[in-house]
Amino acid sequence: MELSLWLSLLGACVVISFTPGAGAINTMSNSMRQGWRTSIWGVIGQQIALLIHVIIVAAGVGILVASSPLLFAIIRYAGAAYLVYLGIRMILSKPNVASDGKSTGKIMTPWAMMRQGILVNLLNPKAIVFFLAFTPQFIRTDQPLLLQYLIYIGTVVVVDVLVMFFFFAGTARSFQRFTATTRGAKILNIVFGVLFILVAGMLLLIH
Template sequence: MYDLNHWIVFFTAAFALNVSPGPDIAYIVSNTVAHGKRHGFAASFGVCSGAIVHVLAAAFGLSAILAASALAFSAVKWVGAAYLIYLGIHALMTAGDGFAIDGKPRQSRSSFAIFRQGFMIDVLNPKVAVFFMAFLPQFADPTLGHVPLQLVLHGALVIAVGLMVEAGIVLVAARFTEALRRNPRIGLWLDRALGTVLIGLGVRLALQQRGAH
């Protein structure tokens, strides 16, 4: 049985990790600012769904392949970087299309499309896989048995904390951009900002090394 100190340390670490700026937060905030609260939540759910894949991979040993194989790590990294850059270029080419004259976001892109992109962005980031493989075992107790299930439990809790943190971020971002959205010309710059962020994330991922943090 885990003691109180275990949970205090774990949830403190999980909260600190989730509030730290990173590619996931940048993607969520960018979509909230560019397309509204609904798309922000869709981005958050997509990113967290992708994290579930990494948690299961860490629990059952698949992430070890990425950590041990430079070829596998590079392959996933470059596919992920190319995908991000493609999304960024697409956003730049359709700049401003997501906004109507009255300032209300158009539904030119479905929430599911944003969810799917967030899912793929997280799944195709090998650093997330390596992170969960390194982070989760620190909180597993072999004496309690069923180590994979312990890893899944702690991974699910990290994701749950992330959902709560990201929900707050989406609400704050949506509140501050609501007034901006009333100006139809602002849509052009919001979509350009989204495209620039996505391309930047793609370049950042492409430049990452296996041992970098």
């Protein structure tokens, strides 16, 4: 991959990663409720989903999803339903009050956070369609494909990890003072629960 093309890819990845979405909300929520360092597991899960999306597109399955209204709708509604489920569960959950840096609420295991991260990003058919349109811009069919895809995937994942962990999760740390009280923790649960539900609504309404 030429340097100029890679720099274009890098710039596009930065802009896309900084665009707020379900992944950013999930990362910030994990950071405040489970801790900044622990939130990396959710970020890793989201990257696994991105890898799956790229593999789907590379394998040509993305074309099937994009061209099949029924399949697209099934995935779209499943994704929206999962985000609504996360939102309602967060709103109704017990406030996760921090004391001396330790949480007294429900602690998610690394695997649970990773699984949630995978589902948040994976159950988004628009991501598949996006990568279907985005990937070909940076892949040259007249050059070795494996190395190009490795560079492409590596750039997408590294940029997203840095933005999610150091920006979104890091920014969320400044709000952790709210988790020191039951009232503050409950408000945060409601705020992020509503945000998940709003993203679900956007997923259904924006075509």
